[in-house]
Amino acid sequence: MSKLMSSIDQRTQLVGENRLELLLFKLGSRHTFALNVFKVREVITVPKMNKMPGSHYHISGVTDYRGRSIPIIDLRTAIHLSANNPDYVPENVIITEYNRSVQGFLIGQIMNIVNTSWSDIQPPPSSVGKNNYLTAITRYDGDGKSELVEIIDVEKVLSEIVEYDTSISEEVLDEEIKTHLEGRKILIVDDSSTARWQIKQTLSQLGLDIIEEKNGLLALKKLQAWADEGIKVSEHLLMMFTDAEMPEMDGYRLTAEVRDDPRMTSLYIALNTSLSGSFNEAMVEKVGCDRFISKFQPDLLVEVVQDRMRALLSTSK
Template sequence: MTSILDSVDSRTRLVGENRLELLIFQLGTRQLFAINVFKVREVLKVPHLNQMPGSHPKICGVATIRGHSIPVIDMRQSIGMRPLEKDQETNLIVTEYNRTVQAFLAGKVVYIKNMGWDEIMEPPSTGRSNYLTAITKLEHENQNKLVEIIDVEKVLAEIVSYDIDISDGVLDDQLTNHLVGQKVLVVDDSSTARKQVSETLGQLGIECIEMKNGAQALRLLKGWCDEGKTVTDEILLMITDAEMPEMDGYKLTSEIRADSRMSNLYIALNTSLSGSFNEAMVEKVGCNRFVSKFQPDLLVDVVQTHMRERLEK
């Protein structure tokens, strides 16, 4: 299974083209689930798991992989189902999110599917959709099957608490009055991620306008332009995720830069994807800053730095 994860370069090229690759897997039933391959380090059979007394009930143990102790989370249990029963098809999906490495206990890994973000749809607002960022459909075993794309950030936020407190010395008192009442456009398909950003910036008196994907955000921005409004008068800046249904953050940024009516909008990419890769993509598509999730102090720094730039003009 690890061999199908070797061609990293080819996958990174997809991201700038509004495409992604999904790792499709099962959780002990015939239902198909998925996460973005780019978050996956490797897939392997389940090694011995050491138990951690007092750990979160969704953590089923710790695996030692290549000399590192990695917490193992029961993916099935984490999205509101009964714990996964281990069998010969059980796998570990080792991932990296928000600068941390963790493994998910999963069932059979089916295959990897190359898709366009325009083929990815919002989930219905029912039942297990609380743990989904999106859905898609594909042919599997001669059937048109629904694939549920898991909101891993929400899963992790319920296990590892994220602190939105701003460290001492980060806030610039000289900017406080200028920031109160400013608006920031936050674009992310994860409700958990949007909440984290909004609650962080809310401490500065900033109002966040939330959008679920790049297509929604672009419609809003173009609508303002069509009404004769100046985008930079409406919002201070935009903070966008990379991976989103319909249109990803890279495509969104390139569309904004290509429209002279709003090409000067300050854009920060805020994502859980690989830092070194995103720094290259930021330069390629024209983002102003890159911030890996979730770092409240850096989000505040992005906002304050741009506010200073505005005041100095």
């Protein structure tokens, strides 16, 4: 296990190069599931857990992890897999960091780590319905066979366990600026429907018109179509919020493509991602994003939008 995790530490540098590493594992079914390695802190064997009265039914307990108590979530039940498997025994816990919180996911067998390209990551089929727990799918060719790998939408899982407050603090809201935001358009680009919903619920309170796309490629095509019609994109949109990691085209590549197109190069872009740390700060500068925001911070989202509006008002005087 230590050899496996040391390779995880070495490979996170692939983010931003349109490549990623996936940690493949089982949940007691024939399916193979995956999480992005960059969001994995560590994989440990199932620790001693303490039950917390009144906790969510998907939380198996809490455990001490490096001096802090963290919840351990039963990932199998959280994505509503059938409980009818008496042979399934959880073997490991994946410690992850999402949206500035640390939690563990109870899983079965660790399969492998695979290096793949974002171009090989596809959105889940529409037939799975809106209540699915997948953010993307891909294929893995190993052991002489090709199998489907289902990448779990962890933000959706967490949103059903942890209640996210989308309210805006009174001290943050600038009522004068809000009058100028009414009817302004913002583009949100994120492969997680939950993440898009969180941003939309927050910013709609400002009277903004929210446009959504679920990956960078679709967003780029929309922007290019507007530009082809003669629309000045940076005037049509107040700004764009984009996730970093998405199938078909990630947020880094999307930003680079926008900056390379003289018809939209001045579009204000904020990278809004559950990935945090100095790496993203460096990537923001490298590809030309204007801001970096770690998810999910309603007040900070509002501050960024208001700051953008103030800047536009000051330049128009």
